[in-house]
Amino acid sequence: MSSSRVQMQGESLPSGEGDLQEALxxxxxxxxxxxxxxxxxxxxPRGAVIEAMRYAALGGGKRLRPFLVCETARLFDVPQDQALRAGAALEMVHCYSLIHDDLPAMDDxxxxxxxxxxxxxxxxxxxxLAGDGLLTxxxxxxxxxxxxxxxxxxxALVAQLAAAAGAAGMVGGxxxxxSPERSGLxxxxxxxxxxxxxxxxxRYACEAGAILGEAGAAERxxxxxxxxxxGLAFQIADDLLDEESTPEALGKPTGQDANLGKATFVDQLGVETAREKARELVHSACARLDLFGQKSDLLRQTAAFVVSRRS
Incomplete structure (x- = not known):
């Protein structure tokens, strides 16, 4: 593991935030x-749906998922243009999910x-239609x-993305x-x-890099x-931001789950315990990368970033 470290409320986490921000x-x-x-x-006539697809796909965001594709692919020396294409495909699916998630029938x-x-x-x-178009x-x-x-x-890339996006993955979630049972989880x-x-x-973002690199079973x-x-640390951090941040800072509404009576990690654990759980997950995530050595430093920094971000 890299010797580049920083203290975070008594815990040792990867540093290099400047490098990570530049890479992101x-x-x-x-x-x-x-x-x-x-x-x-x-x-x-079909120009309107393309315009809406572009509006959703080009409209901003951290591009965390394609970044993970590119960084995991880099571990296996995959050409950057190939990793970017896989990352862009994944971002299309992510953007489709956001369009549909925002609809009045969903989160409104x-x-x-x-x-x-x-x-x-x-x-x-x-x-x-724009969501459908991006997905396909x-x-x-x-x-x-x-x-x-x-x-x-x-x-393999197609099959794994279909599984991750479908009823056994994102759609199922x-x-x-x-569902009516959501508030009682x-x-x-x-x-x-x-x-x-x-x-x-x-998970797909990280596995796609290994698929592109034809990695072995242990590395994958x-x-x-x-x-x-x-992923779990990311969602706990999201719940904390939803509790503590503002729509202006996040660029999206806050407090919607609470308003609908939906249970969250913060609701179940409390703010401080949820924050500590996120830190534990970051350390666990970083330890998973030991076999890749310093080549995975940006992935370690990414794990720390997801729990310290402000948007």
Missing amino acids: KARAAAVTGLLDELLPPVEG SDLRHGKPTAHLAFDEAIAI EAFTVLSDPRTHAKAEVRC QMIDI DLAGISELQSLKTGALI QALVAYAEDL
Whole structure:
């Protein structure tokens, strides 16, 4: 493990935040540029749905998931252009999920990344179609030989993303989230919900790098375990931000789960215990990366970042 460390309320965590922020910005710019190329504007009647897809996909965000694809792929010396394509495909799926999550039938949100949500910027029908379009376009990108020369690698990328995004992953988590049982979930139930709704795409982001790099079983499992810790820490941090931050700082509404009586990690654990649990998960995530040595330093810094971020 790298000797670069920093103290965080008595705990030793990876440092190098400046390096991480520069890397996040550079990768976010590269992914946004690629999404711009992959979703060119068109004329005519279908132009509105392309415009809405571009609005959602190019409208901001940390691009954390494609960053994880690129960083895990870098462990295996995967060409950057291939990793960016897989990352852009994953970001399309993520953006589709946000469009649908914001709809009146779901969370009924009016703000995303500090801008009106897609169904308000356009209308509900166009927003639904834009989400559908981004989801399906993602598989077009992954199945293209430019993403990887080997068909079996492309098939693995497609299969794993379909599983992560579908009823056994993100969609299943969203179903739990809107179910009548949602308000009565205990800690185990909330953990399962978030493992599916949020964690599945984060796991895919880390596993995709290993798939692209044709990694061995031990390396792939280490990255999956890292992703599981990271995804849970990410969601606890989200719950803390929802409790303590403002819509202006987050660029989206706050307090919606509480207003709907939905149980959260903060509700179940309390603020300080939830914060401590997130720190423990960060340390566990970092330990998963030991076999990769200093080459995984940015992934360690990312784990620390997800619990210290302010948006």
